[in-house]
Amino acid sequence: MFLKIVFPIHLGVIGFLSFWNVKLDPISMITLILAIGFSIEFSAHVTYGFVSGPADLNPRERCIDTLEKLAWPMVHGSMSTILGVLVLAFIDSYMVRVFFKTIFLVLVIGVFHALVILPILLHDTVPYGEQLASKIYGHKQRIKNSFRREEIE
Structure with a gap:
């Protein structure tokens, strides 16, 4: 699942950088290696939100x-980061412009993948995980949160 999200993000970033x-x-x-954290962060938030959601919801309702x-906080966070580095776009330095372009692309493509592509993948793969669990454990097993929220707080 990790490679299905992070690899296309970086492939898109490298493609747009060459463009x-x-x-x-x-x-x-x-700068691409430094920006990997953004794409992992977005995907990790959505995946954790999906997995730690109420266990009685079906995959569509969990999405x-x-x-x-998470959608608005992620969009606002990425927009504030873009606004923070926007001044770098006007500096006449190759290194600074490459940094700005890379960060901009990773944020835009990363948020798109985390909010559009990843929920589709999670929605489509959870039933297979439940089928596998029923084969292993011999009964219908729903994918649940392993931690209780009360225990964490």
Whole structure:
């Protein structure tokens, strides 16, 4: 599941960087490695929200519940980060512009994948996980949160 989300994000970022005439040199690779955290963070939040949701909901309802809780905070967080680094777009330095372009692309593509693609993948793969659990344990087993919220707080 991890590779199905993080790999396409970075493939898209590298593709758009080459479209913007950014060469794949050490500077662009370092900024890409630094930006990996953003794409992992977005995907991790959505996945955790999905898995830790109420166990009595079906996968579709879990996706809706997760997106209702996380979509706006993720969009606002990415927009504030873009606004924070927007001043870098006007600095006449190759390294600074590559940094801005990479961060911008990772944020936009990462939020899109986390809010659109990942819920679709989670919705489609959870029934297979439940089928596998029923084969292993011999009865219908729903994917549940392993922690209780009361225990954590």
